[in-house]
Every structure is written in structure tokens, then in C-alpha cells.
Amino acid sequence: MFALLLSILTLSGPLQTDSIKVNTQIDHVTVYQNQAQVHRSYQHQLSVGESTLIFENLSEFLLEESIQLTGSGAWTLVSLSVQQSFKDQLPSTSKINALNQRKEELQDQIVAKQSELEVIKKEIAFIDQSKNIVAGNKLSADEINSLLSTYRENLTSALQRQDLANKELNNLQSKLSNVIWQIDESGRTNRSYSKKVIAVVSTSKPQEINFELTYLVNNAGWYPTYDFRSSSIDEPIELTYKANIYQQTGTDWEHVSFTINSGDPSSNAVKPSLDPLLLGYSFPSALPTMRGLNTFKPANRIVKTMHNGLVTGKVIDAESGESLPGATVSIEGTNNGTSTDTNGNFILSNLSNGVHILNVGFVGFTTNRFPINIQRNGFEIIVYMNADLVGLDDVIVTAAGIRRERNALGYSMHKPEVPHEKPSIIQNNVTRNQTSFSYELSDPYSVPSDGKTHTVDIKREYISGDFKYGSVPKLSEFAYLEAKIKNSSTLNLLSGEANIYFENRFVGTSFLDPNSTQDSLSVSLGKDEQIVINREKLNDYSSKNFFRSRIRELEVYEISIKNTKSEPIVLMIEDQIPVSTNEEIEIKIKELSNGKVDEETGIITWDLELAPGELKTLRLAFEIEYQKGKRLNM
Numbered sequence: 001m002f003a004l005l006l007s008i009l010t011l012s013g014p015l016q017t018d019s020i021k022v023n024t025q026i027d028h029v030t031v032y033q034n035q036a037q038v039h040r041s042y043q044h045q046l047s048v049g050e051s052t053l054i055f056e057n058l059s060e061f062l063l064e065e066s067i068q069l070t071g072s073g074a075w076t077l078v079s080l081s082v083q084q085s086f087k088d089q090l091p092s093t094s095k096i097n098a099l100n101q102r103k104e105e106l107q108d109q110i111v112a113k114q115s116e117l118e119v120i121k122k123e124i125a126f127i128d129q130s131k132n133i134v135a136g137n138k139l140s141a142d143e144i145n146s147l148l149s150t151y152r153e154n155l156t157s158a159l160q161r162q163d164l165a166n167k168e169l170n171n172l173q174s175k176l177s178n179v180i181w182q183i184d185e186s187g188r189t190n191r192s193y194s195k196k197v198i199a200v201v202s203t204s205k206p207q208e209i210n211f212e213l214t215y216l217v218n219n220a221g222w223y224p225t226y227d228f229r230s231s232s233i234d235e236p237i238e239l240t241y242k243a244n245i246y247q248q249t250g251t252d253w254e255h256v257s258f259t260i261n262s263g264d265p266s267s268n269a270v271k272p273s274l275d276p277l278l279l280g281y282s283f284p285s286a287l288p289t290m291r292g293l294n295t296f297k298p299a300n301r302i303v304k305t306m307h308n309g310l311v312t313g314k315v316i317d318a319e320s321g322e323s324l325p326g327a328t329v330s331i332e333g334t335n336n337g338t339s340t341d342t343n344g345n346f347i348l349s350n351l352s353n354g355v356h357i358l359n360v361g362f363v364g365f366t367t368n369r370f371p372i373n374i375q376r377n378g379f380e381i382i383v384y385m386n387a388d389l390v391g392l393d394d395v396i397v398t399a400a401g402i403r404r405e406r407n408a409l410g411y412s413m414h415k416p417e418v419p420h421e422k423p424s425i426i427q428n429n430v431t432r433n434q435t436s437f438s439y440e441l442s443d444p445y446s447v448p449s450d451g452k453t454h455t456v457d458i459k460r461e462y463i464s465g466d467f468k469y470g471s472v473p474k475l476s477e478f479a480y481l482e483a484k485i486k487n488s489s490t491l492n493l494l495s496g497e498a499n500i501y502f503e504n505r506f507v508g509t510s511f512l513d514p515n516s517t518q519d520s521l522s523v524s525l526g527k528d529e530q531i532v533i534n535r536e537k538l539n540d541y542s543s544k545n546f547f548r549s550r551i552r553e554l555e556v557y558e559i560s561i562k563n564t565k566s567e568p569i570v571l572m573i574e575d576q577i578p579v580s581t582n583e584e585i586e587i588k589i590k591e592l593s594n595g596k597v598d599e600e601t602g603i604i605t606w607d608l609e610l611a612p613g614e615l616k617t618l619r620l621a622f623e624i625e626y627q628k629g630k631r632l633n634m
Contacts, residue, residue: 019052019198020044024213029447030259030438031245033494034357034369036220037066037265040213046203050078055197059217059249060084062195066216066265069199071209078200086193092186099183106176113169120162127154194250219333220247221357222260223371224496225455226512228523230483231504233467233567237483237523239491241459243439244373246355248333248451255444260458262494263436300368301382302511304497309351309374313381315344315360324362324385332357332369351378354451360385373453437492461491466520469528469571473535473559478527479571484520493521500525531569532562541621549628554590556621563610573606577622584627591621 028039044053064082197213227240243260247253315327323344330337331348334356340346351374358381360368365385372379439458447454465483481502485491493514500507500523507526514521541556563569575595579602580587589597595604595618606618626632 019054021054021056023056026251026253026256028257028259029253030261031220031222031243032261033223033264034221034371035063035216035218035265036247036249037214037216042211042213043208044211045206045208046075046201047206048204050200050202053199053201053211055199055213056085056194057251058195058197058215059251060193060195061218061220061249063216063218066214067197068214069197069211070214071211073203073207073209074205075201075203075207075209078202079198080200081198083196083198084193085196096183096186099179099186103176103179103183106172106179110169110172110176113165113172117162117165117169120158120165124155124158124162127151127158192250216265217247217249219249219357221371222246223355223373224494226493226496226498227501228483228498228525229501230465230525231502233481236462237465237485239459239461239463240457241461241492242455243458244355244453244455245447246371246451246453247447248449250449252449253445253447255446258441258445258456259438260441261436261438262492263438300370300384300495302372303380304509305378305380307378308376309349309353310378311348311351311358311372311381313346313379313383315340315346315362315383315385317365318384318386324365327360327362327385330359332359355453459492463491465523467525467570469531469569470574471531471533471561471571472574473533474575476527477533477535478529479531479533480527481525483523483525485523486520498523502526528565530563530565531571532564533559533573535559535575546628547625550625551628553624554621555624556591556619559618559620560615561608561610561618562615563612566612568609568611571608571610573608573618575604575620577602577604577620578624584630585632586625588623588625589621590623591619593618593620595620 022042022044024040024042026038027041030037030039038059040055042053042055044051062082067080067082069077069080197215201209203209222243222245225242225244227238227242229238229240230236245258245260313329315324315329316322317324323340325340325342325344327340327344327346328337329340329346329348331351336348336351338346338348353374353376355371355373358368358370358372360383362385365387368383368385372381441456441458445454445456463485465485467481467483469479469481471477471479491514493512495514496512498510498512500510502525508524510524512521512523536558538556538558541554543552543554545552545554557575559573559575561571561573563571573595577589577597578587579600592604593606595606597604604620608616610616624632
């Protein structure tokens with residue numbers, strides 16, 4: 001097998017008279033987080049000498065530096081070039097004629113409705129004049145009441161018909177405006193852009209070659225979401241891993257095989273290098289200091305809101321924790337962009353439904369680029385920027401060195417009816433290398449070029465978790481069930497939104513951050529109303545006394561917990577005592593009910609086990625002593 005990959009592309013080249021136009025079909029797509037690699041195949045009988053192959057109708061978002069042409073047999077790639085092409089689509093005469101006919105119909109209806117309104121106006125004027133009959137004639141009380149009743153009924157009816165006619169007229173005028181706009185749009189010549197790859201190949205003997213053309217495209221990618229299901233604390237957790245694929249490359253991916261990859265070819269793949277660290281005396285300077293490598297990189301925080309099409313947030317230096325004013329925030333491929341204010345805050349509004357790529361950049365920092373899915377919602381986002389120590393080197397990413405290790409649990413386009421019933425295995429192959437992992441979908445799939453998300457289940461696992469209830473009665477008198485998943489690194493999780501189901505009901509959404517340094521991953525399964533908790537301040541035991549120049553305040557709280565469930569539970573209760581920041585303020589614990597206190601934070605924890613129907617009571621009492629005439633900031 002002979003394969004030649006060209007790394008330098010010429011932007012134009014002469015076409016030979018015996019050039020062959022090639023219309024290939026997409027047979028495989030590898031989708032990365034922010035890009036996709038398209039695989040096209042073509043079989044051709046080469047003659048002796050040179051042949052020019054023109055691969056047409058390729059995406060205009062093709063990245064020229066990523067093109068690779070491979071093939072079987074003995075042949076030589078002489079040159080490779082990329083050219084822009086376009087196609088004009090003339091307006092449809094039949095469509096325009098139909099729209100003009102509709103326009104005339106609406107105009108006739110508008111004239112008729114306007115005439116109807118004129119008649120109603122004259123009727124209202126006539127009814128209004130009829131009230132003069134009462135003033136110009138001697139009428140009995142019954143006759144006056146009858147006339148007034150008739151006047152009222154007729155005027156009310158006419159005004160209602162006038163209001164209805166006005167609404168119908170406005171609706172007709174709106175439809176007419178829409179038809180006029182469609183006529184204007186349909187009369188324009190639509191131009192669609194694409195690219196073509198021109199390959200000149202040479203062979204010394206006639207032979208049939210199976211060519212494969214691969215390239216990266218922008219305006220495509222995927223992001224993960226998850227379903228966590230648990231029918232009870234005695235059952236394992238069902239984790240469904242979903243890939244939300246989107247693309248707007250101008251070419252539909254119809255019935256092709258897919259590989260979902262966690263990598264990101266758009267990011268720099270070169271390891272940074274250290275320069276000598278020179279130590280000397282520092283002097284005041286107006287120039288910013290050089291930034292070093294981060295030992296801790298906080299993850300971006302994305303929270304969904306109900307504000308349709310509104311994205312707000314803050315841009316922060318991940319190393320110093322300071323806000324970054326003047327950072328650019330934009331929606332890729334649009335004119336919708338802004339800069340952060342002096343506090344690092346930004347606002348983007350009027351985003352349409354669909355997947356958008358949010359770009360956040362600042363000089364000296366690596367660009368942050370990630371998808372957001374607007375579906376009649378908005379987002380609040382905190383973006384952490386990391387110093388760019390690498391530069392802007394161009395990198396071509398290939399799939400060399402990838403090896404298969406095992407099969408993942410099955411591919412499914414629907415949720416199982418019984419959460420704890422294990423589905424059949426459909427052999428989605430999972431592939432790992434040293435920097436990413438990928439899933440090969442076992443069945444072909446279609447993703448049109450519409451910018452919308454198309455969701456596919458790529459993995460399902462049943463995992464064990466340590467279930468434990470937790471409550472902070474001072475803030476919420478509910479117990480929340482939390483599952484801690486150990487060895488989460490083996491699950492190949494990425495940051496993403498998760499739907500939580502417990503006891504066969506939806507309890508809410510959460511955001512997973514598997515990049516945490518913790519050994520386990522915590523998943524909240526919602527509140528349990530069968531655990532009744534009450535926290536009350538005992539005023540009869542609390543007091544405030546004066547002792548010379550000092551004040552002593554005693555605060556006593558009681559926390560009651562009752563388990564009304566039919567099974568025992570393990571519950572951790574959290575409360576707190578204040579922590580003094582001034583040596584004049586003394587805090588003494590009087591009663592703790594065997595709770596454990598953290599001296600630095602003042603947080604107290606109780607680990608409880610409650611049998612079904614059991615009630616336990618905790619008491620917390622502490623004394624604060626401080627200088628008379630001073631006020632505490634509690």
C-alpha cells in the first residue's frame with residue numbers, strides 16, 4: 001500500500017484536458033468537540049501517466065491544511081490544490097406566480113374588510129345620534145329604559161364587531177407584508193459556495209486505485225449530556241451517555257457511520273516548554289509581568305436560565321482570579337459580539353434557537369471556544385482564561401497510534417421502559433489513545449446541515465454508588481440524596497448537563513464536572529420529602545446578659561429529624577457556629593449533641609442513622625461574648 005500525504009497546498013493550479021470530475025459520497029465522519037473530520041472514498045481506474053481528479057461539492061468550511069489523500073497501489077501524488085466555487089440558483093417562476101396570486105387575494109380581502117369597517121363606523125354614528133330621541137320627545141320612564149337598553153345593546157354589538165374587524169384587518173395586513181417579503185426573497189438569485197480539491201496523480205502502469213479523501217471542517221461538533229437513573233438506593237445507577245451532534249457545513253451527512261471523539265483538533269497540541277527562571281530584584285514597571293504555568297485550572301461554569309436568547313457572564317484570569325476587562329466575546333460565524341466591561345462582565349442577547357459556538361479571547365490567553373444550546377433558554381457563564389504559552393503553531397492531527405481495547409455497552413435511540421433492566425449490547429466500539437477516547441457507532445446515522453442538535457445514545461453503564469442523605473436545616477429544611485461514584489475516571493466523562501431520575505420520576509438537572517480533583521463524582525438525586533426536618537431557635541433558653549463592659553449572648557437551637565420512610569437511612573446534618581475574626585470577640589460552645597466541629601470554618605456535622613419511623617433531636621448552643629457598645633455583623 002502506498003500513501004502520500006501532502007502538507008503544503010497550492011491555492012491554484014492548471015487543469016489538464018483529461019481531468020475527471022469526481023462526485024464522492026461521505027461514508028464516515030469523525031466528530032470532535034468543535035470540528036469534524038469527513039471521510040470520502042472513490043474508486044478509479046488510472047491510466048499510464050498523469051491524471052487529474054477533481055473532488056467537487058465539498059464544504060466551504062473545509063480546512064485546507066487538514067486535507068489528506070491516501071490510496072492503495074503504487075502511485076504518486078504530483079500536486080494538490082484547493083479552489084473556491086459557487087453555484088447560482090435562479091428564482092422559481094412558478095413560486096413567484098403563486099405568491100403574486102396570494103398577494104392579490106389578500107389585497108382584495110383587505111379592501112373588503114376596510115369597507116366593512118366603514119359600514120360599522122357609520123352604524124355606530126347612527127346609534128349615537130339616536131339618543132337625541134330621548135331629549136326631543138316626552139317619554140315615559142318605561143319607554144326611556146327600553147330605548148336606553150336597546151341603545152346599549154346595539155352600541156355594544158357594533159363596538160365588538162368593530163374591534164373584531166380591526167383585528168382581522170391587522171392580521172390580513174401582516175400576512176400581506178409576509179407575502180411581499182417572500183416575493184422579494186424568491187426573486188433573488190441564491191448563490192451557494194463550495195470548495196473543490198484538485199489532485200494530479202501519476203502511475204507507471206494501469207491500475208484500479210481506491211482513494212480516500214479526508215479533511216477537517218468547522219461549524220460542526222458535539223457536546224455530551226447524561227441521564228442518571230436510579231430506582232432506589234439498593235439498585236445500581238444507570239448512566240446513559242448521550243452525544244449531541246450538530247453541523248452547519250452546507251452538506252448533509254446522510255446515512256453515514258460515525259465516530260464520536262473527545263479530542264479537539266482546534267486546540268494547540270504542542271507541549272509548552274520552560275524558559276530559564278531568572279531571579280533578581282524587581283523594579284516598578286508599566287509593563288505586565290510574564291505569567292507562569294497554572295498548577296490548578298478551574299473549570300468553566302455554565303448555568304441554564306429561563307431568559308430566552310440571553311447569555312450573560314464573566315471572564316476571569318484562571319491564575320490570578322482577577323476579572324479581565326476588554327476580553328472579546330462573540331458568537332462564531334455571526335456579527336453578535338461584545339467586549340467585557342471593567343469588571344469582566346458581558347451580555348449577548350437575541351440569540352436564536354440552536355447550537356452556537358461561543359468564542360472568548362484575550363491577548364496573551366488561549367481562546368476559549370465551546371458550544372451553547374439555545375432552546376428558548378439562556379445561560380449564565382463564568383469563563384476562566386489560561387495563559388497562552390505555546391504560540392500559534394499549525395498542527396495537523398491524525399489518528400495514528402490509536403488502538404482498540406474493549407467494547408462499550410449498547411447504542412440506543414430510546415430510553416428503556418424499566419430503568420433497572422439491562423439493555424442488549426449492540427457493540428459500539430470504544431477506542432482510546434493517550435489524549436482522547438472515541439466511540440464508533442454501530443449503526444449509520446444522518447445529521448442534516450441545519451445547525452440543530454441531533455442526539456444519539458452512545459453508551460450505557462450500570463455503576464455502583466454510595467448513597468447518603470445530607471441536609472443543612474439552617475438553609476433548607478429538606479434532606480437531599482447524594483450518590484458518590486468512585487473511580488469516575490474510567491467512565492470517560494466530559495463536563496456536561498445531566499438529567500437526574502430517581503424512583504421513576506424526574507427530579508431535576510445538574511452539571512457534571514469530572515475535571516474535579518476529587519477521587520469520586522457526586523451526583524445529587526434531589527430532595528426527599530419523607531424525611532421531616534425542623535430547626536428552631538429556643539428563645540426560652542437563649543439570653544442576652546451584660547457583664548461589666550462585656551455582653552454575653554447565648555443562642556440555643558434544636559434540630560429534629562424524623563424518618564417516615566419504610567427503610568433505614570444514613571443522614572449527615574450540617575450547621576455552624578460563627579468564627580471570630582477579632583480577638584475581642586469570644587465564642588464558646590455550650591452544647592453540641594456529639595457533633596464534630598471544624599475549628600477553622602465553624603461548620604458542625606452530625607452523622608446519623610435513623611430506623612424507619614425514628615425521631616432524633618439535636619441541640620446546638622453557643623455563647624458569644626463581646627465588647628459593650630459594639631455591634632456584631634451577624
